[in-house]
Amino acid sequence: MAVDCLTDKKVLIKGNYAIANAAVLAGCQCYFGYPITPQSEIGEFMSGKMQELGRAYVSAESELAAINMTIGACATGVKAMSSSSSCAVSLMQEALSYATSDQLPVVLVSVMRGGPGLGNIYPSQGDYFQATKGGGNGDYKLIVLAPSTVQECVDLTYKAFYLAQKYRNPTVLLADGLLGQMMEPVTFKPYPYPEIDNSDWALDGAKERDGRIIRSYAPLADNQCVFLERLYNKYKLIEENETEWEEKDTQGADIVLVSFGSTSRNVKTAAKILRLKGIKAGILRPVTLFPFPSKRLQELSNTVKKFVVVEVNMGQMVYDVKLAVNGKVPVELVHKPVGAPPSPEEIAKRIEELL
Amino acid sequence: MATQVFKIPEIYRKNAKYTFCPGCDHGVAVRLVAEVLEEMKCAENTIAVCSIGCSVTLYDFLNLDSLEAPHGRALAEATGVKRAKPDKIVFTYQGDGDFASIGLAESMHAALRGENLTAICINNTTYGMTGGQLGPTTILGQVTTTSPTGRNLEYYGYPIKIAEHIALCDGTAFSARVSLDTVPNIRKAKQAIKKAFEVQAKGLGFGFVEILSTCPTNWRMSPDKAHDRVREEMMPVFKPGVYKDITEG
Numbered sequence: 001m002a003v004d005c006l007t008d009k010k011v012l013i014k015g016n017y018a019i020a021n022a023a024v025l026a027g028c029q030c031y032f033g034y035p036i037t038p039q040s041e042i043g044e045f046m047s048g049k050m051q052e053l054g055r056a057y058v059s060a061e062s063e064l065a066a067i068n069m070t071i072g073a074c075a076t077g078v079k080a081m082s083s084s085s086s087c088a089v090s091l092m093q094e095a096l097s098y099a100t101s102d103q104l105p106v107v108l109v110s111v112m113r114g115g116p117g118l119g120n121i122y123p124s125q126g127d128y129f130q131a132t133k134g135g136g137n138g139d140y141k142l143i144v145l146a147p148s149t150v151q152e153c154v155d156l157t158y159k160a161f162y163l164a165q166k167y168r169n170p171t172v173l174l175a176d177g178l179l180g181q182m183m184e185p186v187t188f189k190p191y192p193y194p195e196i197d198n199s200d201w202a203l204d205g206a207k208e209r210d211g212r213i214i215r216s217y218a219p220l221a222d223n224q225c226v227f228l229e230r231l232y233n234k235y236k237l238i239e240e241n242e243t244e245w246e247e248k249d250t251q252g253a254d255i256v257l258v259s260f261g262s263t264s265r266n267v268k269t270a271a272k273i274l275r276l277k278g279i280k281a282g283i284l285r286p287v288t289l290f291p292f293p294s295k296r297l298q299e300l301s302n303t304v305k306k307f308v309v310v311e312v313n314m315g316q317m318v319y320d321v322k323l324a325v326n327g328k329v330p331v332e333l334v335h336k337p338v339g340a341p342p343s344p345e346e347i348a349k350r351i352e353e354l355l
Numbered sequence: 356m357a358t359q360v361f362k363i364p365e366i367y368r369k370n371a372k373y374t375f376c377p378g379c380d381h382g383v384a385v386r387l388v389a390e391v392l393e394e395m396k397c398a399e400n401t402i403a404v405c406s407i408g409c410s411v412t413l414y415d416f417l418n419l420d421s422l423e424a425p426h427g428r429a430l431a432e433a434t435g436v437k438r439a440k441p442d443k444i445v446f447t448y449q450g451d452g453d454f455a456s457i458g459l460a461e462s463m464h465a466a467l468r469g470e471n472l473t474a475i476c477i478n479n480t481t482y483g484m485t486g487g488q489l490g491p492t493t494i495l496g497q498v499t500t501t502s503p504t505g506r507n508l509e510y511y512g513y514p515i516k517i518a519e520h521i522a523l524c525d526g527t528a529f530s531a532r533v534s535l536d537t538v539p540n541i542r543k544a545k546q547a548i549k550k551a552f553e554v555q556a557k558g559l560g561f562g563f564v565e566i567l568s569t570c571p572t573n574w575r576m577s578p579d580k581a582h583d584r585v586r587e588e589m590m591p592v593f594k595p596g597v598y599k600d601i602t603e604g
Contacts, residue, residue, distance in 0.1 A: 056438035060431070061464040062460060064427075065428070065464065066431075068424065068431035068432045068461070069432065069435035070435060071424075071432055072434060073436065073438060075402075075422045076439040078439045095425060095428070102423070203420040204440065204443070205399050205420055206398070206420050207400075208399075210368075211414070211417065211418040211421060214421070214423065215405075215414065215421075215422075216423060
């Protein structure tokens with residue numbers, strides 16, 4: 001579980017530990033957190049490891065404090081992160097709104113559990129809206145990455161740090177209780193991305209230059225208009241460059257099953273079951289939830305007869321698929337409110353019922 | 356030959372527009388912070404964290420690397436800055452509502468952890484920027500826009516004595532309350548602010564200064580009368596003094 005996981009050998013590791021390990025390998029210098037199930041292993045691991053490496057770990061007094069400490073560290077140009085879950089990520093929304101406006105590379109790992117409210121500690125995908133639409137005020141977007149395996153928890157943690165730095169935008173790794181708690185074999189390769197130079201904006205003391213201000217306060221409406229246009233140009237760039245998805249058997253498919261995260265694992269098997277029965281089913285799995293692969297879904301809507309969105313919530317991503325498809329073909333929802341994803345057999349059966 | 360005895364501190368931004376109301380003590384407080392940083396020769400190595408309220412405009416005056424924190428979160432952000440860059444001098448400049456109401460948890464925990472930070476808190480017994488509502492330090496009897504008949508105990512409860520509370524935290528190295536109503540008191544205030552920075556520079560823990568300040572606009576008083584009020588109404592409740600100094604005996 002330690003940082004010496006950096007080896008060609010596969011190690012069997014829990015999702016939460018894999019994420020924490022990957023963050024350390026990505027060069028995360030500061031971790032700030034507050035315990036909440038089902039992600040507490042991340043903070044537990046970090047408390048020992050960061051101290052051992054001479055990096056910073058703070059047991060924050062609340063998630064409000066944790067995410068704001070992360071902002072403070074990021075403002076100095078170091079890689080910093082926090083992690084939390086659902087009802088506690090709710091407490092971080094204000095700071096995430098500020099961090100988008102401050103254009104700070106905050107990395108947040110959000111391990112979803114049941115909601116609303118305290119809900120429960122079962123896996124869930126009920127925070128798709130929270131991550132992609134935001135609960136904070138104003139116009140902003142977070143980059144959102146959704147792993148579906150423990151290996152991907154590692155790879156996308158690396159990517160989260162990279163994209164956050166590259167675009168100076170808060171980035172969320174959106175996992176769930178299932179991924180956080182399950183063990184899978186994983187290979188830890190070295191951090192594969194280039195380091196981003198932040199010497200032109202980071203706060204390190206105004207030596208032989210004017211003091212830099214990282215602020216969101218824009219008392220004049222005109223300034224805010226200019227800023228928001230610039231911010232949304234950046235989001236456009238992110239959409240053009242970073243949209244990532246996995247696609248299989250969509251060529252000639254009659255139906256395409258759309259799902260993300262841990263649910264997509266069973267959806268893949270469900271598609272196989274359907275194909276064995278002669279139903280031409282393909283799959284599309286968004287890896288980035290923002291940017292969302294809307295263009296690709298739009299293209300597919302020219303040849304596909306139906307989309308079925310499968311998710312563990314009351315139906316959230318389905319709205320983004322509907323927006324992309326824009327009424328061209330039907331978009332159906334197969335969902336489970338909370339818990340482990342429905343079995344492949346159940347998903348296949350429920351999809352058959354829709355045909 | 357003429358000798359210059361009073362000048363604008365070097366670390367003031369050139370052509371900064373003064374946005375505080377006439378008679379507001381913020382201007383004096385900001386200047387004292389500037390003078391201390393200049394005397395300590397550490398401005399180039401300093402990062403300021405500005406909090407929401409009138410205090411946020413600090414970054415418009417002082418030519419320092421500055422970060423703006425959400426309301427109440429200044430000491431959380433300052434903690435992040437300092438943990439990432441332990442060699443920097445990091446301070447917050449906050450109002451009483453920010454420090455002791457919405458941010459009380461962040462403030463107390465920064466002190467309890469003994470973060471090597473300096474926090475300057477302006478106590479003017481009201482929320483200034485939003486138009487003079489009842490705050491955590493509004494004194495008993497005080498009329499505000501949300502205590503139209505005065506703060507009474509039964510309805511609103513007690514104000515907080517910030518410097519005393521922060522002094523109780525084991526991680527606090529220095530905690531004092533000062534006022535800016537007279538020249539001798541301004542001198543004492545500067546000494547306290549300097550001490551609060553020095554304990555940070557020496558790595559001794561949390562340095563805190565509560566500054567009793569005027570808010571003539573929201574108190575609906577002339578600047579002169581406002582300083583009378585500081586003396587007559589505030590100082591009997593919020594007694595100036597050093598409440599903790601681990602460098603003294």
